[in-house]
Amino acid sequence: MKLGELIKGAAKEGKEKHVPVIELISCQDCADKVVKITVGKEVAHPNTIEHHIKWIALYGVKKGLAVHIFTCDLGPTYGVPEVISHAHLADFSELIAIEYCNIHGLWEDSLTLSP
Ligand SMILES: [Fe+2]
Numbered sequence: 001m002k003l004g005e006l007i008k009g010a011a012k013e014g015k016e017k018h019v020p021v022i023e024l025i026s027c028q029d030c031a032d033k034v035v036k037i038t039v040g041k042e043v044a045h046p047n048t049i050e051h052h053i054k055w056i057a058l059y060g061v062k063k064g065l066a067v068h069i070f071t072c073d074l075g076p077t078y079g080v081p082e083v084i085s086h087a088h089l090a091d092f093s094e095l096i097a098i099e100y101c102n103i104h105g106l107w108e109d110s111l112t113l114s115p
Contacts, residue, residue, distance in 0.1 A: 009109060018104055021039075051102065081099070096110045
């Protein structure tokens with residue numbers, strides 16, 4: 001088995017609480033585009049010691065390769081699993097976010113970037 005076979009996406013039950021939503025928004029301080037990733041945007045994910053989002057990672061696709069951009073270690077936490085970060089995105093054709101729920105495993109989604 002390969003790890004990729006265990007990563008769930010938008011077609012799986014529980015997607016509303018787990019699929020990481022990637023958005024490009026304007027920074028309120030400098031007006032640059034920043035990456036915002038939210039887990040549980042549609043339906044809030046429980047964030048307790050027993051059941052939480054442990055981490056969110058962002059990769060960029062560059063010439064067919066996955067390039068690690070950042071990983072945020074979040075849990076265990078009672079906070080909302082939402083990350084906003086500046087990132088140099090010009091070289092990437094696509095962004096892929098992956099998150100880990102300690103009960104429900106790995107989830108991913110992607111966003112194609114316009115040239
Ligand atoms: Fe979960």
